[in-house]
Amino acid sequence: MDTDLKDKTVLITGGGSGIGAAAAHYLAEQGAKVAIVGRRQKQLEAVAESCGAFYTMADMADSQQAADAIARIINHFGHLDRLVANAGGHGFSRVDETDDTAWQQSLNGNLNSAFVTARAALPQLLQQRGSIVVISSLAGLFAGPDVAGYTVTKHALIGLTKSMARDYGEYGVRVNAICPGWVCTPMADEEMMQLASRRGWGADIAAGYREVTKNLPLARPAQPEEIAAVISFLLSAQASYITGTTLVVDGGAHIVDLPTLSFSSRF
Numbered sequence: 001m002d003t004d005l006k007d008k009t010v011l012i013t014g015g016g017s018g019i020g021a022a023a024a025h026y027l028a029e030q031g032a033k034v035a036i037v038g039r040r041q042k043q044l045e046a047v048a049e050s051c052g053a054f055y056t057m058a059d060m061a062d063s064q065q066a067a068d069a070i071a072r073i074i075n076h077f078g079h080l081d082r083l084v085a086n087a088g089g090h091g092f093s094r095v096d097e098t099d100d101t102a103w104q105q106s107l108n109g110n111l112n113s114a115f116v117t118a119r120a121a122l123p124q125l126l127q128q129r130g131s132i133v134v135i136s137s138l139a140g141l142f143a144g145p146d147v148a149g150y151t152v153t154k155h156a157l158i159g160l161t162k163s164m165a166r167d168y169g170e171y172g173v174r175v176n177a178i179c180p181g182w183v184c185t186p187m188a189d190e191e192m193m194q195l196a197s198r199r200g201w202g203a204d205i206a207a208g209y210r211e212v213t214k215n216l217p218l219a220r221p222a223q224p225e226e227i228a229a230v231i232s233f234l235l236s237a238q239a240s241y242i243t244g245t246t247l248v249v250d251g252g253a254h255i256v257d258l259p260t261l262s263f264s265s266r267f
Contacts, residue, residue: 004237006031009077013060014087016043018185022224025051035073061108066120080124082235085114086135091149106149129172133234134161138181165244174243176234181250182221217252
């Protein structure tokens with residue numbers, strides 16, 4: 001795919017695993033200059049070594065750390081053209097089971113990291129007429145059980161996307177969100193392990209994925225590379241008139257009418 005991303009500097013938060021790591025590899029293959037940021041050095045080192053990315057460690061919910069990380073990236077590459085706000089993964093409990101510390105962790109991990117990173121990156125993105133992709137979730141549109149912090153913050157990311165698209169579109173900066181459904185990532189693997197254990201399937205992760213996707217039209221989870229391809233498209237000039245949108249990438253989960261599942265011919 002010719003995405004015009006050759007020699008564009010792309011910052012990916014949460015780039016050490018899952019969707020972030022897949023995006024790093026995919027964009028590097030497109031010729032982009034990839035910078036990954038996260039808090040787990042060994043994971044970042046492994047991704048950087050495998051795809052040639054530049055990595056730096058930082059908590060991107062912290063204003064000073066975010067500013068310093070972006071300064072290091074600009075010092076290394078000379079400019080910053082694109083941002084993938086991907087970091088996240090906190091808030092897996094009900095409201096009455098979520099204490100102040102856990103609530104703050106979900107805010108920092110999912111929402112503040114995107115907000116603070118975007119704020120720090122915007123001077124460069126405005127100068128370069130760049131683009132931002134925010135990774136929300138199907139949980140940004142719907143609510144699953146026992147994930148209050150995750151659901152609230154993923155919803156808020158869509159609001160952040162719309163706000164930035166509205167404010168900076170006149171300066172040539174596009175901002176879009178992606179809402180993935182189930183994706184085969186380490187975080188999802190842990191959830192499948194828990195589901196399999198509860199159902200008496202031992203450590204059969206594949207059985208967990210089959211269970212949670214059995215009612216999807218495509219009846220399977222996504223691979224991280226499939227989400228990376230969508231990220232690449234939205235960052236590229238091929239999406240030059242797309243901004244403020246929320247693109248759902250969920251195998252069709254959002255179109256399923258739950259009360260009609262009993263009529264499915266699949267079962």
